[in-house]
Amino acid sequence: MSLLHYVILTPFIFALTVPFLRTYLRNIHTGWFVIFVPLVLFIYFASHLTLDIGSTPIQHTIPWIEKLDIHFTVYMDGLGLLFSLIITGIGTLVVLYSIYYMSKERESLHTFYIYLLMFMGAMLGVVLSDNLMVLYVFWELTSVSSFLLIAYWFQRQNPRYGAQKSMLITVTGGFFMLLGFLFLYTMTGTFSIREIIDSAGQISTHPLFIPTILLILLGAFTKSAQFPFHIWLPDAMEAPTPISAYLHSATMVKAGVYLVARLTPLFGGTMEWFWIITVVGIITLFWGSFMAIRQPDLKALLAFSTVSQLGLIMSLLGIGSLALHPDQSMNAMLFAGASLAAIFHLFNHSMFKGCLFMVIGILDHETGTRDVRRLGGLMSIMPISFTLSIIGGFSMAGLPPFSGFLSKEMFFTGVLTAYRTLESWVILLPLAAWIASIFTFVYSMILIFETFTGPLHLERLDKKPQEPPYGMLLPPTILASIVVIVFFFPNLLSYTILEPALRSVLPPAMLGLENGFEVNITAWHGWNTELFMTLGVILFGILLYKSLRHWKGIYEWISPKLSLNHLYDRLLEGGENGAYRITNLHMTGFLRDYLAYIFATVIIIAGGSLVWQNLLTLDTSQNAPISIYEYVLSSLLVITALFVVISNSRLFSIIAVGAVGYMISLFFVIFRAPDLALTQLVVETITTSLFLLCFYFLPKLRKEVERVRLRIGNLLIALGVGGTLTAIGLAAQGHRLFEPISYYFEESYTLAGAMNMVNAILVDFRAFDTMLEIVVLFIAGAGVYTLIKLRQSGRDAK
Amino acid sequence: MNNLVVFPILLPLLSGISMFFFRDRIRLQRKVAVNGLLATLAVSLILVGMIAQNGVQVLHIGGWEAPFGITLVADMFAALLLTTASIVSLACLIYAFHSTDEAREKFYTYPFLMLLVCGVNGSFLTGDLFNLFVFYEVMLIASYVLLSLGGSKIQLRETIKYIAINIVASMLFVIAIAYLYAVVGTLNMAHLSERVAEIGQDGVITTISLLFLLVFGLKASLFLYFWLPGSYSAPPPAIAAIFAALLTKVGIYSIIRMFTLVFYHHPEVTHTIMIWLAALTMILGAIGAIAHWDVKKILNYNVIVSVGFIVFGIGLSHADALSGALFYLLHDMIAKALIFILGGAMISIAGTHNLREISGLISHHPALGWLFFLVALALAGIPPLSGFVGKVMILQGGVEKQFYSVVVISLITSLMVLYSVMKIFINGFWGETILSEEEEKSTGRGILIPGSILAALIILLGIGADWAMVYVEQAVEVLVNPSIYINAVFTQP
Amino acid sequence: METFMTIVAGILLTIGTYLVLSRSLLRIILGLSIFSHGAHLMLLTMAGLKQGAAPLVGEQTGTYTDPLPQALILTSIVISFALTAFFLVLGYRTYVELGTDDMRELRGENDE
Amino acid sequence: MFQWLLLLSLSLLSLSVMVSIYRLIRGPSMADRVLALDAISYHIIGIVTVLTVMMDTQAYLEIVLLIGIIAFLGTIALSKFVDGGVVIEYNRDE
Amino acid sequence: MNTIAMSEILTLLFIFIGTALSLLSSFGFLRLPDVYTRSHAGTKSVTLGLLSILTGAFLYFWLKHGVISIRLVLGITFVFLTAPVAGHMIARSAYRSGVKLADISAADELKEDLEKMKQENKESLN
C-alpha cells in the first residue's frame, strides 16, 4: 500500500466514521469535519504540482485478484493529477458550500456526506487507477453514489425518477464498457492501461478493434451525457445543488472525458475514433446549447449547458486525436492544440460551471425558486451574486476577460484545423460549432439578465431574498476569481497542469517529439478567423437574445412525443408492458401448458439429437425369445392402460391403473425379478387403496371437454415423448458397449452373506440408497400427516 | 477412506429425524437444528481444509469398492458448495425462527428443513448416479412438504404443479439412468467417466447426455423453469429463501458434475445446446423479472436469470469460465438467500407483496433497506461485490470463446436484473412512508443476524476474491482433469 | 423380447404423458403412476431380459439376471410410491380446500 | 413336452384373465368389476404358480401368498367402497 | 416310470384340472345373467381351480425336489380361508348398493330386511 492508495481509500474510510459524528457531535454541522478530507487531499495533490509529474508519473501496485490479472495499481500522471485537483479542490469548496446550503436540523446529513465521500473516493479511484478493472470498479461506484445522491430527497417522485434514469443509463454504458475492456484484455492480455497503450500498434488490425472502440465509447458517452444519452443529466438536477455543482458538472460527468483522453494514445490514430467522438461531441454541443435556451428552470438550463460544454470538450478530444494519425503527422502540432484546448476548457468549465451552479443554488436557497419566469431584478438585492454570475456566465459565453474566452478561441482553432486538413464538407463542423456558440451566448445572457435585471416581482417569490451568508458566497467567489486570474495569467497553468496532462493524452514519443510540447496560451492572436467568429457570436447572440420572444416558438414545433425523454419513458413503460405480455403468454399458470413445454423440449432436443445423429436403429439380435402369453399379457397391459384414458368413471380408472400395476408385477415375475414383483404388488395395492380413500369425495370424472385442437396437441406431444423415449431405448439397447458391473454381486453370499442378491444390494452393497429411500418414505408419511392435520388443528383452534 | 465425508449428510439427517420425537418442544428443536447445522458447517470447513491439503476425499460406503458400492466423493467443488449451503441454510433457519408461525413450527418445519439440507448435501457429495437420484428425491420430497406446509390455498395449488413437474422430471431421470446403464453398464460416476472416455462418447451417449441435461435443467430451472415462479411464491419467506438458495443450485451442480466428469467429449453439441438454453433462460427470466410489480415474482424470476448465467459459464467449457461459474454459483447462493430473506421481511412488514402498495420502508427500517440495496447491486454484478468477479470471468470466457451474442445477452439481462431489483428498492424503500410503525404488520426483526452474516460474505467474497479464488481454482482443477477424480475414487481403499 | 418390451414401455410412457396433460387432477396422478410404471419397465428392459435365473444364489443355472437394475427399480418403486401417496393426499386436500380438481381452475391469478 | 403343456396352461390362464377383464370393463355394476378383479387375482396366482413350476424355482412362491393377501384386502376394501364409500371408519359405534 | 416323470404327470394333471376350472368359471363369468350368479363362478370354481393348481405345484416340489413348501401350504390355507369371505363381502355390497337380481331369479329373501333397515335409517335421520 502506497500513500496514493491510502489517498484513494481515505474518503471511504472516513465515510465509515460519519455516522458516529452524527450520533455524538450533533451540534456541529457534520460538514465541518468532512471538509478536512478533500482539503488535505487537495494539499497533497497540489504538492505534486512542483514535481515534474509529466515525465515521471507515480506508480504503485498492490495485488488484488491476481488470478484475473486485476491489480490495484495506482498511477498518477499529468492527466490524473489535473482531475484529482479538480475533484478535491471543487470537493472542498462544495463541502464548504453545503455546510450553509444543507440545514443540519432538517436534513439527514450523515447519509449526504457518506454518499459524497464515497463518490469522492470513487472518482479519485477512476482517475488514478491504471488497471482497467479497478477503474471499472470505481466507475460503477460513482454511478451508484450518484444514484444515491440524486435521490437524496427520496420521498419525492422526481428525484427517484431522475436517480433511476441516471443509474440505468450510466450503468448500461458501464456494462458495455466492461465488455469493451474484456475485448481489450482478449487482444492484449493485460488490464493495465500502460501496458495496453504500449501494445497499441498491434491491436488496430484485430477484428475486435472497432467493437471495442464502440463499446468503450458507449461507456464514456453515457457517463459524460453525450447525445443521445444526455437525457439523464437534466433529470439528475433533482439532487441538492452542491451535488449538481460537484458531480453533474465538475467531476463525474467528466469521467467519460477522462476515459476518452486516457485512451486516446491507444485508439487515437484511427479515423473511427476521430469521427465518432468529434461528430457525437459536436451534435451534443449543438443540441445541448439549443435545448438550454428553452429551459425555464435555471438548473435545467445549466444542465443542458453542461451537456453542450461536455460535447465541446469531447469534440476537441476527437479532433486532437488526429495528431496520432499516421497520415496527419505534419499537422500533428495543430491537432495537439485541440487536445490542449480540450484539457484547458475542461479546467475552465469546472471553474465557471461550478461557480454558476453555486450561484443558482444561492438563488434557490434565498428566493425559494429557480424558475426564470418568476425571477428578475435581483441585481440590487444580491449584488455579489450578480457579479459572480456575470463572471461565470460571460466565461461560459466565451467573452473576454474571462478564461472561457481563451479556451473558446482555441476551440474554434481546433474545428477550423479539422476543416482545413480534411475534406471540404467538414466545414459543417466549424459551422455547427459556431452556431452552437451563438446559442451558448444566448442562454448565458438569459441566465444572467433574466434573473438579475428587469422588474422584480417579490410576490412571485416564496421568500424575501437577501444576500446569503459569506460562507456560502466564498466558494463561488474563489472559483470566479480563478476564472479571471486564468484569463490574465493563463500560463500559470501551462507548465504545471496543462502540459503534463497533454503528455498523457498525446505522449510526445508517439508524435516523435523529444521534449514534449511548448504550451503557451495567449489571449491575442491578431485579427484571425477565430476572432471574427467570436465577434459574430456576440453580434448574432445579442440579436437572437433580443428577439428571443419572436423565435422561441420554434421549440413548440418539436413535438414532445419525438423527444428522447419521451422515447426513454416509452421504452421503459413499453418494455414493462411487453414483458408482462410475453410472460403472461407462456406463464399461464396452467400445468398442462408447462408440461407441454417441457415435453416439447424433450422431444426437440433429445429427439432432434437422435435424428440428427442418425441413431434410429433397431437391433434385435441379442433379444430373448417371446412367448405367446407374453404377447397376450402385454396387449392386456396396453389395453388396460388405454382404458384409463377413455374411461369416465373415477373408480374404474383407479382400478385400471391398479391392474396395470399388477400386470407390471407379473412381468417382473416373467423377467425373473421376484423381489420386484412382491414389492410392486404390495405397493400397488396400497396405492390403489389410497386412491380410493382420497378420491371418495371427488366429483365424477368429467368427459374431457377439451377443444379438439388441444387434444390433438396433447396426443401429438404424448406420441412424441413416447416415440422419442422408445427410440432412445432401442438405440441404447442395441448398443451395449460394456459388460455391466453386476457380476460382482453374484458373489453376494461370500461377500455379504446373502443368497438373495437383490436384497444384498439393498441392505448391504447399496444400503445407503435404501436408507435414503426410507427417509423419503418417512418424509412423505410425515408430510401427509402435516397436510391433513395442520389445517385441522387450525380449524380446531378457531 | 474418510468417514468425515458422510457427516454433512448424517448430521442434518440425524438431527432432523430426532426432532420427530419432541414435536412440542420448539425451543429444543431450534437448538438441535442450529447445532446440527453448525456442526455441518464445521465439518464442511474441515473438509475444505483436508481437501486443500490432501486432495479429494473419498468414502466407500459399507466398504464396498468403487464401481460396486456407493461412493461419496468430496472434492473441493463439493466441499465449497457444502460450506456455502451450510451457511446459507443456517441463515435461513435463524430467519425462520422469527418468521414462522407456531403452528408450522409444531408441524415439523425444522425437521423438514434439516432433511432438505440433508438431501442437498448428499447430492453434492455422492459419486453415484443413482444415489444422486435418491438424494434428489430426499431433497424434493422435503421441498414438497415444506412448500405445502400450512395448507393455504395458494400453497396447495402451486405445490400440485411443482410436484407434477418434478415427478415427471424424476421419472425422466430414472429413464436416462436406464439408458446409460444399458450402454455403459455402470452407475459410479468415476467409472462412467472412464468407460465413456474409453469409447469416446458416441452419438447414443451424447443423446442420453442431452436427456440428462434436460433432467438437471428441470431441477435447475434451466429453460424449463415454468414451475419456479409460481411455486416459490407460495411458501413462507424463510422457506422460499432456502429454496431459492439451494434447490436450483443442486441442479446446476449436477450439470457441472456430469458435464465435466462424464460427458465432456463433445462440447460442440452438448455445451452449445447448453449455452443457447442458458441464453433463452436469461432472456425469458429477465423479461419476467421486469414484467412484474410483485416483490415475490420479481425475486423468483431473478433466480432464473442467474441460473442461465451460470450455465452459460459452464457451457463455455473453458477453465476460466468454469471458475467464474463456480464463483458465481457460490455468490448466487448467498445473495439469493439474502435477497429472499429481505424480500420476505419486506412483505411481512408491509403486509402485501404488491410493490405499488409498499412505499418508504427505509425510514423505519434502514438496515433492511441498505442490506437490500447492497444485495441488489451484488446481484447485478456491480463491483466490488461478490457477483462481479464471477461475472467478469464468465464474460471473459464468453469473449474468448467468441460467443459475443450470448455475452451481450447476459449483459443486457444483468441490466434488466438491476432494473427489477432497483424497482423494488426505489418503490418499496424510497418514497413517502405510508405506514407508521404501529400500522406495520410485523417488526421485520430477525433479519439482522442472518442478513448481516450473508451481507458480510457478499462483501468479503467480492473484495477478498483472491482468497476465495485459491479454493475455486482447486475445485476447477479437479473439474477440468477428470483423472484426478477418477484416481481418487479408485485408488483410495 | 427387449425390443418388444421397450416398445411396450414406450406405449406406457405415451399413455402416461397423455394423461398427465389432461385437466383433471386425478388423471394427472394416474398418468404419473403409469409414467413411472413405464420408466421402471424401461429400466428393467434396458438391463436385458431373461438372461438367466432369478438373482438368488443357489438357483440351478449358472447365470443370473442382472440384479442391480432390480434393486434400483425397487428403490424407485418405493420412492414413486411415497411421491404418489403425498401427491394424492395433496390432491385430496386441494379438493377439500378449493372445491375443484380441474387444473384449469387452479391456475391462480396473475397478480397474486 | 412338460414345458409345452405348462405353456398351454399359461396361455389358457391368460385367456381366463382376458375374459375376466372383459367383465371388468363391461360391468355393468361396480360389484361385477370387483368380482372380476377378485377372479383376475386368483388367475394371476395361478399363472405365477405355473410359472414357478415352469422355471423350476421356488423364488416366486412368496408372491403366491402375497397376491392372496392383497387380493383379499383389495376385495374387502373395494366392496366396502362400493357399499358405502367409506373404507375405513374412524369409529364404528357413532 | 421314475418319480420325476410321475411327479410331472401328477403336477400336470392337477394344473390342468385347475386351468380348466378357471377357464370354465371365466366363461360362466361371461355368460351368467347377474352379479349374484356370477359371484358363484367368480369365487367358488375359481378358488377350486386355484387350489388345484397350487396343489399341483406343491406336489411338484415335494415329489421332484423333496421339498415341503410351507409357503404353498400357507398359500393354500389362506386362499381357502379368504375366498368365501371375499365372495360374501362382494355379494353383500352388491346387494346393498342396489344391484338388481336377474329376472329369472326365484326369490329375494333379504328384501324385507333391507326395506326395514332403510326405513329405520330414515327415521333415525329424522
Added chain:
Amino acid sequence: MKFTDTILQTATRVLVMIILTYSIYILFAGHHNPGGGFIGGLVTSSALVLLAMAYDVRTVRQIIPFDFKRIGAFGVLVAVLTGTSALFFGEPFLFQVFAEVDLPLFGPRELATAVLFDLGVYFAVIGTTITIILSISEDQ
C-alpha cells in the same frame, strides 16, 4: 345404518395372525429369499389395514397405542444408527458384518447387521404407511 361385519371380523382375527407371521417370516427370509424389510413392513401394514377395515381406526389405535410417526422415525433412526455404529469401529459408514452363529434354539444361523438395518426399514415402512392411511381415514 349399521351392518355388523361378523363374518369379516371373525375371519380377520385368524387372518391377521397368519399375515403377521408371514410378514415376520418375509422380513427375516429376505436375506436369502425374496422379501426383506420393505415388503415385510408393507405386509404388516396390510394386516393392520385389514384390522382397520374390519373394525375401525379407534380399535387399531387401542391395539397399538404408539404414535406411528414415531415408529417410522424410530425405524429410520435404527437404520441410520446401524450404519453409524460402524464408525465407532473405524469402519466406513454402513459397514455390515455377518457371521455364522450357533443359536440355542434355531441351530446354526447367519446373523448379519444387515438384518438390523432391515429391521429399521421394516419399522419405518410400517410407521409411514399406517400414518398415511390413518391420517386420511381420520380426516373423513
